[in-house]
Amino acid sequence: MPELPEVETIRTQLEKNITGKKIVGIEVVLSKIVKLPAGRFKKALLGAKIKKIKRRAKILIFEFNNDWSMLIHLKMTGQLILYKKTKTKDKHTHVIFRFSNGGQLFFNDLRQFGYIKLVKTEELDGFFAREKFGPEPLDKKFGAKEFETILAGRPKMKIKQFLMDPKNIAGIGNIYSDEILFRARINPLRPAGSLSKDEVKNIFSAIKKILPEAVKFRGTSAENYLDAFGQEGEFLRRLKVYGRENEDCPGCRGKIKRIKLGGRSAHFCPACQR
DNA sequence: TATATTGTTACACC
DNA sequence: TGGTGTAACAATAT
Numbered sequence: 001m002p003e004l005p006e007v008e009t010i011r012t013q014l015e016k017n018i019t020g021k022k023i024v025g026i027e028v029v030l031s032k033i034v035k036l037p038a039g040r041f042k043k044a045l046l047g048a049k050i051k052k053i054k055r056r057a058k059i060l061i062f063e064f065n066n067d068w069s070m071l072i073h074l075k076m077t078g079q080l081i082l083y084k085k086t087k088t089k090d091k092h093t094h095v096i097f098r099f100s101n102g103g104q105l106f107f108n109d110l111r112q113f114g115y116i117k118l119v120k121t122e123e124l125d126g127f128f129a130r131e132k133f134g135p136e137p138l139d140k141k142f143g144a145k146e147f148e149t150i151l152a153g154r155p156k157m158k159i160k161q162f163l164m165d166p167k168n169i170a171g172i173g174n175i176y177s178d179e180i181l182f183r184a185r186i187n188p189l190r191p192a193g194s195l196s197k198d199e200v201k202n203i204f205s206a207i208k209k210i211l212p213e214a215v216k217f218r219g220t221s222a223e224n225y226l227d228a229f230g231q232e233g234e235f236l237r238r239l240k241v242y243g244r245e246n247e248d249c250p251g252c253r254g255k256i257k258r259i260k261l262g263g264r265s266a267h268f269c270p271a272c273q274r
Numbered sequence: 275t276a277t278a279t280t281g282t283t284a285c286a287c288c
Numbered sequence: 289t290g291g292t293g294t295a296a297c298a299a300t301a302t
């Protein structure tokens with residue numbers, strides 16, 4: 001489940017390896033992944049060079065040296081994997097990009113929820129303005145005060161759901177909201193409006209601590225996530241609560257519990273998360 | 275075979 | 289009007 005750290009890992013790896021490369025071939029195996037006619041898609045990108053690779057929330061943005069930018073969302077099970085040599089596609093490979101140096105980028109997606117779309121580069125700002133994403137948590141400009149302000153606007157929301165809503169803060173999903181709240185020792189069911197100043201501060205610093213650390217370990221391979229080199233992320237074994245139902249709490253004598261929250265599973269220690 | 279999975283959005287309600 | 293909560297959707301593995 002790629003969340004911010006996973007998408008950022010892929011972004012960094014691709015940036016180092018395919019910036020400046022020219023697209024010489026595109027194969028669209030499953031056309032619904034690409035949100036425009038395959039012919040137009042290919043015409044726009046064939047021969048184009050990748051200028052920059054950016055990220056906003058969980059969306060990767062490939063900016064080309066023509067007028068186009070390509071947006072890729074991996075949703076639950078999407079993968080972007082770069083192969084230096086020839087590689088045969090499997091049943092989950094839906095789009096393949098081939099580069100002038102022989103490299104190939106595979107878009108795989110078991111669930112087929114991910115998408116690829118094109119936006120004119122000059123329209124990117126307008127596109128993201130309409131999406132109304134909250135601030136980027138890794139942005140240095142995102143500070144405790146702004147976090148407090150956004151929280152204050154959603155007093156009734158349960159704090160876990162608050163953290164997962166990209167309109168509040170971008171890029172946090174189920175795994176990292178669980179981990180952030182464990183570190184801050186806050187119960188996921190707490191309404192945002194019930195949190196004390198100190199508790200809010202603790203959540204804020206947990207965000208600033210955990211996300212960069214997960215990036216450092218190239219993300220979490222819980223389901224089928226792989227980085228751009230096809231490798232698993234190392235953060236899985238560093239998770240304290242996510243996916244650890246019935247295990248001992250790493251902080252006290254309690255046991256990790258799993259509950260349903262808004263149709264999602266939430267993992268936490270009822271003893272030390274209050 | 276029924277169920278579980280999650281990021282995002284649509285929609286009903288107050 | 290807009291905050292809030294829930295359902296729905298995508299497709300597959302088990």
